[in-house]
Amino acid sequence: MTDQRGHRWYLTAFGIGVCLVAVVNTVSTFPFAVVGNPAGPALNVLCLAVFLAATGASALRIVRGNQWRVLAAAWIAAILTTSALLRSALPPDQIASIPDWSTGPLGFVALAVLLGQRVIFMVGVQLTNVLIGFACLLAAGLPDIETLIRFGSNAVGISVFQIAGALFYRQLARVATAAERDQRIRQDLDARDGTATQLAADRAQRSGAIESTIVPLLRAIADGSADAQAPLVRTAARVESARMRRLFAEIDAVDDPMLHEVRASIHAVERLGVAVVLETRGQVPPLPVPLRRALLETPMSTLASAISSARVVIIADDGSVSVSVVTDGPPGPVQPDGARWQVQTSTTTAPEVTWTQSTWTRSEEAQA
Amino acid sequence: MTEPISGPTSEPVAEPINGPIKGPASEPVAGPINGPIRVAVIDDHDVVHAGIEAWCRDADPPITVTRSYTDPAEFDPAASTGVDVVVLDLQFQEGRSGLDVLRRLVAAGLRVVVYTMSTDATTVLTCLDYGAACFLTKSEGKRHLVAAIQAAAANTPYLGPTMAGAMADDRRDERPVLSPREQEVLLHWFRTDSKNLVASALYISTATVNTHLARVRTKYAAVGRPATTKAALIARALQDGLITLDDV
Numbered sequence: 001m002t003d004q005r006g007h008r009w010y011l012t013a014f015g016i017g018v019c020l021v022a023v024v025n026t027v028s029t030f031p032f033a034v035v036g037n038p039a040g041p042a043l044n045v046l047c048l049a050v051f052l053a054a055t056g057a058s059a060l061r062i063v064r065g066n067q068w069r070v071l072a073a074a075w076i077a078a079i080l081t082t083s084a085l086l087r088s089a090l091p092p093d094q095i096a097s098i099p100d101w102s103t104g105p106l107g108f109v110a111l112a113v114l115l116g117q118r119v120i121f122m123v124g125v126q127l128t129n130v131l132i133g134f135a136c137l138l139a140a141g142l143p144d145i146e147t148l149i150r151f152g153s154n155a156v157g158i159s160v161f162q163i164a165g166a167l168f169y170r171q172l173a174r175v176a177t178a179a180e181r182d183q184r185i186r187q188d189l190d191a192r193d194g195t196a197t198q199l200a201a202d203r204a205q206r207s208g209a210i211e212s213t214i215v216p217l218l219r220a221i222a223d224g225s226a227d228a229q230a231p232l233v234r235t236a237a238r239v240e241s242a243r244m245r246r247l248f249a250e251i252d253a254v255d256d257p258m259l260h261e262v263r264a265s266i267h268a269v270e271r272l273g274v275a276v277v278l279e280t281r282g283q284v285p286p287l288p289v290p291l292r293r294a295l296l297e298t299p300m301s302t303l304a305s306a307i308s309s310a311r312v313v314i315i316a317d318d319g320s321v322s323v324s325v326v327t328d329g330p331p332g333p334v335q336p337d338g339a340r341w342q343v344q345t346s347t348t349t350a351p352e353v354t355w356t357q358s359t360w361t362r363s364e365e366a367q368a
Numbered sequence: 369m370t371e372p373i374s375g376p377t378s379e380p381v382a383e384p385i386n387g388p389i390k391g392p393a394s395e396p397v398a399g400p401i402n403g404p405i406r407v408a409v410i411d412d413h414d415v416v417h418a419g420i421e422a423w424c425r426d427a428d429p430p431i432t433v434t435r436s437y438t439d440p441a442e443f444d445p446a447a448s449t450g451v452d453v454v455v456l457d458l459q460f461q462e463g464r465s466g467l468d469v470l471r472r473l474v475a476a477g478l479r480v481v482v483y484t485m486s487t488d489a490t491t492v493l494t495c496l497d498y499g500a501a502c503f504l505t506k507s508e509g510k511r512h513l514v515a516a517i518q519a520a521a522a523n524t525p526y527l528g529p530t531m532a533g534a535m536a537d538d539r540r541d542e543r544p545v546l547s548p549r550e551q552e553v554l555l556h557w558f559r560t561d562s563k564n565l566v567a568s569a570l571y572i573s574t575a576t577v578n579t580h581l582a583r584v585r586t587k588y589a590a591v592g593r594p595a596t597t598k599a600a601l602i603a604r605a606l607q608d609g610l611i612t613l614d615d616v
Binding site: 322 | 487489507529530533534536537555558559560561562564565568569
């Protein structure tokens with residue numbers, strides 16, 4: 001169970017506990033009160049049924065986690081009305097005594113119905129309950145002091161704990177909401193932190209991949225040991241520039257990351273006036289970045305060396321991916337790391353044509 | 369790339385056949401060609417007309433473009449006795465289906481070279497099944513188109529790289545049975561668009577590469593729905609000894 005579900009679970013457990021107390025309170029009070037009750041059995045049974053039904057409906061609502069307002073008002077009206085009917089049928093001297101059994105459970109049933117609502121509603125219900133009892137008491141004229149003390153004591157006894165329960169639940173709900181919000185913020189921060197760490201690692205790796213080749217070239221041009229106008233140096237610069245362009249395009253958040261990287265390389269040489277034809281057959285399976293790099297490095301270097309035209313063909317199925325580049329330029333340097341990733345690279349030349357092809361084949365163990 | 373490749377082979381284009389060839393269908397069979405090849409172009413872009421006309425003028429021997437059409441409805445196959453080959457685009461404005469046009473032209477016994485932007489393998493194979501002599505993408509350009517027109521006029525097979533890619537990736541039940549070597553040649557031809565490179569990589573001659581490609585193309589003509597153009601291609605391949613009756 002996650003922390004978030006845990007917070008809500010405490011609220012549900014508390015709600016079910018309140019419902020159980022309401023049922024036990026109702027049922028346990030009822031048998032003692034109903035025997036010889038001056039209000040008669042019909043009103044007593046009706047009141048009992050309404051209390052139990054309201055409690056059952058509340059329990060169902062709590063378990064489902066639903067919110068209700070109109071239904072809550074309807075159930076409160078129902079329990080207050082049946083209780084008032086029952087109490088009005090009692091002789092005034094029986095108010096706040098054993099036959100007036102409904103006043104006690106009413107508070108717990110109301111608490112079950114109003115869980116999660118504002119506490120003022122619970123106070124209102126209990127006040128109404130007390131006022132109904134007082135009105136019934138006044139029906140026989142002004143009560144004596146002993147009756148008033150008994151009534152007042154009873155009123156406090158049936159109200160304080162229930163209102164405290166409503167207050168406690170309300171605070172518990174606030175704590176749960178705050179805990180959920182804190183947890184979301186923490187998860188969000190963790191995710192951002194993880195992404196930033198991964199991005200930093202990827203950038204460091206790319207930076208290393210670039211620095212191993214491009215930095216020496218730039219340094220050589222800067223210190224004059226390499227002539228920037230020399231054809232070989234110019235070709236090396238084109239290869240490195242296309243390589244950087246491809247490495248910058250290394251993201252997994254696209255439909256086909258490998259095709260995305262190939263297009264980046266193509267774009268780099270097209271800007272230099274090379275006419276490129278790209279053909280693809282099959283769907284490239286998801287490949288990790290180092291494997292894609294091992295697969296693309298040599299063909300894309302050959303592509304970057306193209307003089308005026310190039311043909312790039314990607315053929316893929318579940319078990320293999322091949323990247324083929326034919327150009328009118330020299331071959332690119334061979335990726336030394338290919339064998340580690342089951343990448344085979346071959347270069348074939350004909351007069352004024354170079355064909356470089358790298359093929360990755362899924363290992364037999366992986367296929368099994 | 370400057371590698372000189374022309375036609376299905378680097379050798380001269382096959383001579384026109386002598387006499388009409390009867391196919392399995394009842395439509396008129398593409399007949400012999402005397403004199404320059406005459407071509408009609410159906411494409412909704414004027415610039416394509418101009419380009420193809422220029423390429424045909426420069427061809428050796430020159431090819432005559434009798435007329436270019438922007439709307440396929442303007443081309444009447446029944447009144448096309450002066451046309452040997454039709455170069456057809458598949459994509460027209462107003463949603464007209466190029467495949468329907470192809471079917472109509474093939475049914476009339478015309479040799480059709482499909483020349484389009486589409487590289488989709490399903491489209492390629494559908495066109496071949498309908499009886500197109502050849503399928504080329506517009507990126508395949510002058511050398512393939514001129515060679516394909518010449519091959520179509522002679523009823524000899526021509527197979528462009530995009531066609532090869534579609535055939536190599538063909539997973540249909542009705543595909544012809546290709547030998548492993550033919551499959552290998554197809555893939556390499558698709559990858560390189562260079563028969564010299566294919567020959568170097570497989571340690572065979574370019575003539576052998578051409579033979580493999582021609583056999584594959586003929587095998588494709590022997591499957592699927594019948595068409596007079598397919599029958600003419602098969603008949604010519606039998607005459608040239610590219611295939612035997614057992615192959616079809």
